[in-house]
Amino acid sequence: MPINTFREDEETKEGVKLPMLRRLLRYLIPYKKSVLKVFALIALILAVQLFNPLFLQVGIDYFIDKTQNIPGLLAVGALVVALNILSMFAIRLRLREMAKLSNRVLYQIRQDLYEHLQTLAFRYFDERPAGKILARVIGDVNSLKELFNQCILTLLPNLVKLVCVCVIMLILNVKLALFALLIVPLLAVGLIFIQRRAHRGWRLFRKKNSNLNAFVHENMSGIRVVQGFAAQGQMNRNFNGLIRQQRGAYISAVRYTDLFWAFVEVAWGVGSIIVYWAGVRMLDTGHITVGLLVSFSSYLSMFWQPIMDLSNFYNNLVTNMAAAERIFEVLDTEPEIQDADGAQVLPPIKGEVEFQHVTFGYDPQVPVLRDVSFSVAPGQSIALVGPTGAGKTSIINLISRFYDIQEGTILLDGHDITQVTLESLRSQMGIMPQDTFLFSGTIKDNIRYGRLDATDEEIVEAAKAVHAHEFIVEMEKGYDTDIQERGGRLSVGQRQLVAFARAMLSNPRILILDEATSSIDTHTERLVQAGIRQLLAGRTSFVIAHRLSTIQQADQILVIDKGQLMEHGTHGELMEKKGLYYNLFMAQFLRVG
Structure with missing residues (x-):
């Protein structure tokens, strides 16, 4: 349509x-x-x-x-x-x-x-x-x-x-x-x-x-x-x-x-x-x-x-x-994404992810990803980089099965994600999308959305881990401060920190961050990165970031361009190749300088 x-x-x-x-x-x-x-x-x-x-x-x-x-x-x-x-x-x-x-x-x-x-x-x-x-x-x-x-x-x-x-x-x-x-x-x-x-x-x-x-x-x-x-x-x-x-x-x-x-x-x-x-x-x-x-x-x-x-x-x-x-x-509109007949409950996962020859397009006639294959070991941090519109966000949308692929297979700990229930799949993932959305209500309620049975102490712990606690307690009612839809009373950076705490609270096995630090100042970003390293220990993570300086410590960097996986490796390996990643990094470094 x-x-x-x-x-x-x-x-x-x-x-x-x-x-x-x-x-x-x-x-x-x-x-x-x-x-x-x-x-x-x-x-x-x-x-x-x-x-x-x-x-x-x-x-x-x-x-x-x-x-x-x-x-x-x-x-x-x-x-x-x-x-x-x-x-x-x-x-x-x-x-x-x-x-x-x-x-x-x-x-x-x-x-x-x-x-x-x-x-x-x-x-x-x-x-x-x-x-x-x-x-x-x-x-x-x-x-x-x-x-x-x-x-x-x-x-x-x-x-x-x-x-x-x-x-x-x-x-x-x-x-x-x-x-x-x-x-x-x-x-x-x-x-x-x-x-x-x-x-x-x-x-x-x-x-x-x-x-x-x-x-x-x-x-x-x-x-x-x-x-x-x-x-x-x-x-x-x-x-x-x-x-x-x-x-x-x-x-x-x-x-x-x-x-x-x-x-x-x-x-x-x-x-x-x-x-x-x-x-x-x-x-x-x-x-x-x-x-x-x-x-x-x-x-x-x-x-x-x-x-x-x-x-x-x-x-x-x-x-x-x-x-x-x-x-x-x-x-009468049938859900396009739904549990397959005989879908199994996905058991607690370690976080191994594998794409096998995946082709996908929002319009099936116009592919956004073409024959993409890669594998991620449990606990690895993966950075997705590439020009705007290259297909980075599409990859993380497919991991959560927000869309179904046209060709290929996506495996999670060896399980085809189309053969497991959606609830058991998504409940083991923490997602912070590029478009930060907060609901009307208190700051505490918005963080608790990550796990509805979380205690107040766990909410505070998650906020401290991403360094949101400092600005929250300075507000008139602290965690009980009311905010409007989309967090109208908060700055863009503060909204992202609250959303980040919400994602962390869900205690996921796979964490997905789409431009998670794009609107946070450099000082706050350093604090958040410290919190990320602490909380991501033992978890598989996918991070999309335009600031290439923030993903140099990633275990693996996937370079996406025009819907294809062009390069992959560590920061050092890719810099030595002097390919697309090297050109992107140097162009950004010279622009910042």
């Missing part, structure tokens, strides 16, 4: 509505008791509604028109009032239960979506902005709440009500019932026509809304760059353009959506005129009584009301089905 930005609409597949609706309703299965309770309340409410017109007919025809029995009329009225008060309490209880039920279901959908996203490979996140993913987890899931409410409170009850009303009308008078149903086929054709166009409109709106969300997320994340280059004006224009696109898509979708109610109301009016015209003629000929006509008129309203409610539900279904499609599209 090509990389998607906030400027481009996401490619989504249109799902089939009924199977997708059934899939949504399956989330109700764990809450069968709550659903049955709601249905019981709905049945009580529906029964009262259906009997009300019959009581009205009995009161008119038997207690007013024929006998003028006032006490009997009052008794019927009292019964009607009592039943409707009971129905009112049932309605309130139904709404409360439905609110609890829908919130539980949305919680489960959001949890499933979030947990599935955690299993997806880096490639999935490389290809789309974080804001578009966030739009699915938050906005699209929220939009399903009304859909669930309507499914239980509108769809099934109104279908039952519509069938019951039709049966009662046919029992009361077949001719009047047929006149009432005369307009329904034309209504169905019109609603299908409107639905198709409304659904396309709402799918487009979801895409435009996702673009806007992605832009805002990206803009807020890069606000320092925006303000640093005085680019607020351009950002405002971009935002305004995306807002106009979203508004245009929304207005277009709403225009079709609003036709639902208008079409149903027109059909309701025309159908009522037909029934009243026929009813008055039948009343004149004596085929029906006044009470029956009044009762039938009430059932006529009860016939059209569920049709109106069902059209509203269908409208809501069309509006929010686009959100369901986007949610299930993520849930």
